[in-house]
Amino acid sequence: MKLLHTADWHIGRTLNGYSLLDEQKYAFKQILQIAKDEQVDGVVIAGDIYDRAIPGTDAITTLNEMFKSLNIDNKFPIFAISGNHDGAKRLNYGRDWMQFNNFHINTLLKEAFTPVETQDTQIFMLPFFDPMDARVYYQQQGMAEEKVKDIKTIGDAMQLVLADIYAEFDPNKKHLLITHFAVSASADKEIDLTSETTSKVGGLQTLTASQFDKFDYVMLGHIHTKNASPSLNIRYSGSPVKFNVKEAKPGLKKGVYIVDTNEEATKTDFREILPGTDLIPLEETWETLLDPDFYSKQPVRKDWFAITIKDFDRSQHTSTNVRAQLQNIYGTVVELDYDNIAKKSDEQNTSENISQLSNEAVVGQFFESITGDPLSKTQKALVDDIFVELERGE
Incomplete structure (x- = not known):
């Protein structure tokens, strides 16, 4: 498959009271053109689609137009998850209808264990969740109360979640993951969480790359720079727009990744997104x-x-x-x-x-x-x- 990997759109975000909608629309036009030029098989949006759980009407209208352009007008399948800024239940509305048009969106933990299947690939879509979400899910699955209480950190929860996802692997297919967390190269290496623009929610504790090593490739959201990618096969695309001064530092390019899994070793190509108003x-x-x-x-x-x-x-x-x-x-x-x-x-x-x-x-x-x-x-x-x-x- 050839996929366009983007994340952290934060539609509706403002910069000290200045709306960024026009800048986000400008970036989207470039994303759409890259998808056309590359003739991708789908567009991945790895969380934080909106900037807040209850977005304004302008943000909703803008995102709807973007999705229509991608999915209906240009027939690109969409693979999207919710991030910590998104309202998971609200974003889940209409999910069943969207699937009929190859618009796949997961916002709840229970949805992560059923992959999107192609002839040679399984795409697992794991939205942002916290330990309490995992406790509720595993309690509903009949887990003993004592074990449920042992889920105290995101690391505890992720260990269980990934084990259950790995159990769904088809050994004859490649396995891709889309998720939205802070992931470091190793336990003793920190990553800069300040680019997650308004809060380190979901990032106070980081996960490590080794936890995801069974996947052929992992497409991440949450950190707004590709420079935070923990490995060659576990990458952040970064946000397509600069959201604060720290993201405007020289050398911190904004853009998307083209991810090609058709070869035995996954190939990636970063495509820069230029600002309309820098x-x-x-x-x-x-x-x-x-x-x-x-x-x-x-x-x-x-x-x-x-x-x-x-x-x-x-x-x-x-x-x-x-x-x-x-x-x-x-x-x-x-x-x-x-x-x-x-x-x-x-x-x-x-x-x-x-x-x-x-x-x-x-x-x-x-x-x-x-x-x-x-x-x-x-x-x-x-x-x-x-x-x-x-x-x-x-």
């Missing part, structure tokens, strides 16, 4: 930012800018509307921050852009500012569980 991070002094020799070399009034002003003494600019002056030069400034090494940590914390912190980090900072102590391991786990429920709230 996000340009600048970190310079106030004097440099206002220097025509500097800003004349920037894509002013074309792209978006995230500006950090270095060594900025606010007391010297009390009558200056800093944002307005910068926007008059650069155009759209989606983010404005200050980096003043002369200030104490309290002022630095005040100026820190909260949009770059995970929800857990915000809670942790607030807790420490009130109590003087950091969250304990148990408290961190509790906070993570709460945000799981909020992100996936129905």
Whole structure:
């Protein structure tokens, strides 16, 4: 099979109040064209299709148009799963009807054990789930209560889930997996979870590549950069759009993978997605930012800018509307921050852009500012569980 692997569309996402829908539509047009040029056998969307469990009407309309273009107008089969940002039950609506048109979507754990079958391939689609989902599922399957209680971490749950998936393997076929988790190369190697834009929900604990070594190839979602891929056969496609400044760093290309399993060894080819309106991070002094020799070399009034002003003494600019002056030069400034090494940590914390912190980090900072102590391991786990429920709230 030849598949286009993409993930983490986060349709409906905003960047500090600026809608990204037009940028997401621009990226989708490129994805569709790549699928046509490559004549793929299907399009994989590995979770976080929407940005929130209850998306807005504009997001729903946009995604419906994208799915119609892929699946109905251009006849591409779709293989999609829900991620931690998606509302699993809502996204599951109409699933049975969609299958008649080769639109396969799994959002519930119980659906992961029945693969999509082709002549020579089994495609297993494992949506994001948490340990509580696994407890409920295995209790319904008749597992003894004592064993159900032993499912405490995502690692515990995944061990059971994968064992049951492996039991469904047809030895005469190749085995592909689509899933949405943080997976590291090994237990002693960490991956950067900050690219999972608003929260590390589902990523507080990582899984390891060795757990998936029975699959011929694994297509991942959850981390927004392909650079986090733990191995050659277990890859993140990354998101097609830049969602924050950290994702706008030089060298972090956005795109999709073309995955070809027709040969004995699976081949992959990364195809870059170019932005319509790019996000340009600048970190310079106030004097440099206002220097025509500097800003004349920037894509002013074309792209978006995230500006950090270095060594900025606010007391010297009390009558200056800093944002307005910068926007008059650069155009759209989606983010404005200050980096003043002369200030104490309290002022630095005040100026820190909260949009770059995970929800857990915000809670942790607030807790420490009130109590003087950091969250304990148990408290961190509790906070993570709460945000799981909020992100996936129905």
